[in-house]
Amino acid sequence: MTDARGPLTHALAALARVQTARIDDEIAARLSGGLPDVALENADPATIAAFRARAEAELETPWPQPRAHDAARFHLDGDRISWEHPAFARQHRLTRVAVLASGTGEDRWIDETLDGAIMLSEQSSWCWPAHDDTRARHGSVLATVTDPYVDLGAGEAVGQLAWLDHIAGDVVEARYPGFRARLAHEARVRVLDPFVARRDWRWIDFGGRVNNWNPWIHGNVIAAALQFLDGDERARVVSLAIEGMDLYVASLPEDGAIDEGYAYWWNGACRLVEALDLIAHATGLDATGEIAAVRETIAFPHRMHLGEKWFVNAADGQALQRDPQPWHALHRAARRIGDETAASFAALHRDPSMSAVAESEGLGRVARGIADADWLAAGPGADPLPERTWLPSTEMLIVRGATGSAAGLAFAAKGGHNDESHNHNDVGSVIVASDGVPVVVDAGRPTYDARTFGPDRYDLWPMQSQWHGVPFVRGAGQPAGERFAARDVVAGDREISMDLAGAYDVPALAEWRRTVSLDGDDVLIDDAWRFDEDGDEPTEVRFVLAGEVTLTSGSARVVPLSGAAPVALTWDPDAPATLEEQLLEDPMLSHVWGEHLTRLSIDVSDRTEISVRVRHNEPMKERR
Template sequence: MTDTTPRPTLRAPLTRAFSAQLGLRGDVDLPAALRSLLATPTDALPVVPASAWQPGEPDPATLAAMSARAHAERGTAWPQPLASDAARYHGDGDRLAWETPAFARQERLTRVAVAATADPAMLGDVVDGIILLCEQSSWCWPAHDDSLQRHGSVLATVTDPYLDLGAGEVVGQLAWVDQLLGDQLDARYPGVRARIRHEARVRVFEPFTRRRDWHWLGLDGDAHNWNPWIHGNVLVAALRLLDDPSEADERARILALVIEGLDRYVDVLPEDGAIDEGYAYWWNGACRLLEALDLLTHATGGRLDAVPSIRALRETVAFPHRMHLGAGWFVNAADGQAKPSADQPWHSLHRAAVRAGDLDAQRFAASHRRPETPAVVEAEGLGRVLRGMTDAAWLQARASAPPAPAATWLPSTQMLVARERDSSSSGLSVAVKGGHNNEHHNHNDVGSFLVASDGVPVIVDAGRPSYDARTFSERRYELWPMQSEWHNVPFVAGRGQPTGPEYAASVIEVTTGETPSLELELAGAYDVAELESWRREVRLDRERAEVSIHDAWRFAQPGPAAAPAPAATPTAAPAAGPGCANRQA
C-alpha cells in the first residue's frame, strides 16, 4: 500500500550510529550490509536450544516453579478465547472477556515450554499450545483490529490480518519456542515447525511488508510504545523463522525495515530519556527498544551496538529509578499505575544498564533480585523468560539498596521529582509535571503534583480505570480519571483543561539544589479568554520538611471565580477557596 502523505524528516540516529560502526559512508544499502553481518538463524538468538543446556545452567528456581504449575494443569482444558467475547468490544466495550483467556493461553504455553526443557513428556503439551495458537482465527487483540472499518465485520477478517501488539507477541513466542525446542519438535512432531512458519508468514511477515500505513510505524513523527514492542517481536521472528536459504534476502530486508522503524522511535525519544506515558509504560516502550537493540547486537556478533553512542538510550535506562518513590510506589503519569506489579523483567533493565555503563540503574535492577525465588514469571512472555533464566550476570546479581536521586529534572516532560533526603525514600517526596494535553495516554493534568511520605503517596494521581472501548476513542474524556477536575490542578471559571497539544505549560523557573522547586505558567493549559496568568510554584523545603504549593492568578477583568483544585488524597479531598493559595503537606 502506497502512502503519499508528507512525512517529517527522520534524523535516523540508529542508522547513522550503525553506519559509523561499520565504516559506511553515503547512502547505505542496509539489507546488503545486514545479510553479510547476520548470524545464522540457529545462532541469531541469545539463548541456545534446550538440548544444549548444561545441568544447572538455567535458573533452577524458575524451572522448578514453572514445571510445577505446568504439571499441575496437565489434562485440564486450555483457556479458550471465544468469538462472542471478541465481538463484545463492539457491543458493550468489554476487552477483558476475550483478552483474559487469550493471555492465559499464552502464559500456559510459556510454562509448558519451560517445563519441556527438563521433561520431554511435556512436549505434547507444547504442541497442543502451538497448534491452538496456529488455529486461533486472529492473533490481533479485538480492541486493535480494523476489520470493522475495512470489512464491516465485528470479528477478525482472516484474509486481511492486522499486525498489532497481540500478533507480535504470538509470533515472537512461537519463534522462541522454535529456538528452544525445534530439534525435539522435528524428532517427535515433524511438520509442526513448518506450520509455525506458514502462520508467521501469513499473519506477520506479509502484512508487515505489504501494508506500510501501520499507525505504530511513526511515519507522522508520533512514535509510541507500540513501535518497539511490535518491531522487537518481528525482529525475533525474522531472525529465527526465516531460515530457508532462499529467504536470506527477505530476512535482511525485513530486518532493515525493523531498524528503520525503531529509528523513528529513537528519533523522538528525548535526550533526557523520559517517557510521557510514565514508568509503567517504560517496560513496554523504551525497554522493548533496548531489548530489540540487544538482540541486534547479538545477531551481528557485536558489530551493531547503539546504546553507548546515543544519549537518549543511555538516559532512558535511568528513568525507572528516577521515578521510584519507595516500597514499590512510583510517580504515575497518564495511564500509568502508581504501584504496578513488581514482576517486571528486571533482567532486561540490568542488561541494558550494564551496556550503558549506568551503575545506579544496575543497582536498581539488582535490588529486585531474590536468588531464592524465580528470576522471572511467565507473564513476561517466553522471550523475556528465557533471557532472564539464562542470563548469568542477572542470576548472579545480588540485591543492594536502590538509588534514590535527591532531585531529577526532565525538561522534555517538564517533570521535577525531589526527595527530602538524598539516597533515601524516607521523609517527603514531591513530583510535579507541566507538559501538554496531547501526551501519549494523555490525561488533562498540566500542572499536577503528588506528594509521598516515606515513599507512599499521600496526595495522589488517581491513575486509570480498566481499559474498555471508550479508553482510546473519542469518548476517552468521558472517563473521570482522564478529566482535569480529578487531578491536582486548578479549576478555572468553572472549567477544567481541554485536550490538545496547544494546552500546555511553560516553565518559569526550575531549581534542583538545596530547595528544589518548579514554577510553571499554566494559563496556556486553559481555554479561558479572561485568564492572563496562572502561576503555580511547587517547592520542597528540606530544612523544614515541608512541601508547599503556591498558586497566583490574574484575570483581565474581575468576574469569573477561580480556585486551585482540591488535593486528591487516598481518603479525602479538602476544599480550597479563591485567591492566592499556599498549601503545605
C-alpha cells in the first residue's frame, strides 16, 4: 500500500491495534482463510427446486454462445446487448448447475458444470465489449487476448469461477482431473496478474470520480485471490484491493446517499459491504460498523422506498424494482452492524414460498444467500417508510404524510448538480407518489448502448432536462456539467427551497426560486423567478406524468399505474398548458411505465411566478 490512507485502512488498523503503516503486514499475517463455507445441505429448498426445474428443461439444449461479430457491434453500430444477453445467460446457467453439482453430486450436473466452466474459460475475453480498451490500445474491435482488460465482466467471471471452485471444485475434479488447475490458470492470466501488473485501471477512481465499478470489481478480485492464491501473492492482491476500495469509502458521503440512485446501491455500496464481509472472514477484521458512511448507506434502500416495488429514482436508477435483488446481502450487513430497521426492511422481501436467491445475482451472492440460516428464517419484516429523509450530500428531501404508511401523497425533490454519477440534467426535479406509486416521475434510463456513456449521452431524451420535472427557461434546458447546480438549498421539516438559476446557461436569469412542500395532504410546487432583461423565448414549467392524463383548463388529472388513487395537478387557468406523449418502445422503460409517459408543459412566459398543487382527485380505489 501507499502512504495515502483512507477511512477503510484506518478502521482496519484500529481494529488490528496497529499503526496504519503496518496494516499491510497485519493483513498478510491474518489472511488464513479462503472463502466462507457454504452449507448446501441446508440450502433453501425452493431455490434448489427452481434451479433444478430450469436446469432440467435446458439440459439437452445448446449453451448460449456470445459471438464475435456481436462483440464487434458495439464499435460498429453501438449495440451492446446482442453480445451481453447470451454471455449473461450462459453464466446464469452455469450458476444453476454448479449449485446442483455441489448439492447433489449427480454426474449430469457435474458434466454440465464442466462444460459451462470450460466454455467460459475458452471465451476470448471476460471483459464486456463496451468496456474493453482494446481499440484504443491495439486498434482492434475484438478483444486482445494477450492484453486482457479487467472490468465488471471480468470481475464477475473470475468471481463466479472462484465460488464455483469453492463449492463444486472437488466434485468436478474427482470426475475430471485437471479441472481446478484450469480454473486457477484462467483466473490468474485474465484477472489476477493483470490487476497487479497494470495499475492504471481507470475504474479505481475514474480520474478522481469514484463510482460503483470500484467495489464491484475489487470485491470479485478479493474472492478470486482468497480462492486461487496463497502466501505473499494473496496478501498483495488483497492489500491492493483494500487500497483501491479505500477511495470508494472515502467518497461515500456521511449520509450514505448514492447519487447514482437506488438501483445502483446494489452494485455499489452493497458490493462494498459484501467485500468487507469477505475481508472480515479472511482476517477477523470487520470494518463495516466502524465507518459512519458505511453504516448510513445500509439504511439507504429503505429511505428510498415509496411503496410496494416503487422507489425514488435519480440519474440512471429505475423507479420500479426490475430484477431480483440480493436482499440477503442487505439483511446480513444490517445484522452485522445491529441496524434492526434495515434488517427488518430486508426481511420484508423474504417469501419462504419463493427462491431465497436468484441466479442473476451471480454465483457469489447465490452461495452466500442460499444457505444463510438467518436469511432463510427471516420475516415477516416491516417497512419503516420514514416521514422525512434529508440527504444533504445529494440535496434530496423525501417527505410523506406519516411514518410507516404509503397512503396519501409523498414527494421527493433534489438539488445537486449536473455532473453526478450516471448524471441526468435534473437539478430541481420533483417526484410525487400517490399511495406509494410515482405519478409525477423521473423516467430513468434507457437500454445502454454506445451513446450512453459517450459524447452523445444528452442526445438521449431520458437524460435531458426537457424530460424531467424542471423548468424550461427561455427556450433552454439545463446543460451538463458540475457548474450547473442548485444554489442556496434549504431543507425544512416538510419543504425544500432552492435557487435553480445556476443550473441554466441563460445569462438574463437572475433567480429561479423553487419551493416544494407538503401542504396539508397536498404537494405544492411554488416557482418564482426574475430576469435581468426582457426576452421573447418561451418559458415553461414542466412535469413528466405516468398513467392516463386528461387536460382541462388549469388542471391535469392523472390516473396512476398500479391502481393508486388518481391525482389532479392544478394551477392558474390563465396559464395555458399542453401535453406531449413519449411512446416507450425500449423495454427498459416500458417495463416500468407501460406504453408511454406524458409531459405536461405549462406556459409561464408572461409571468414571474406560478404555483402547481398536486392533490388526490378522488378516494383510492381497489388496487389492480
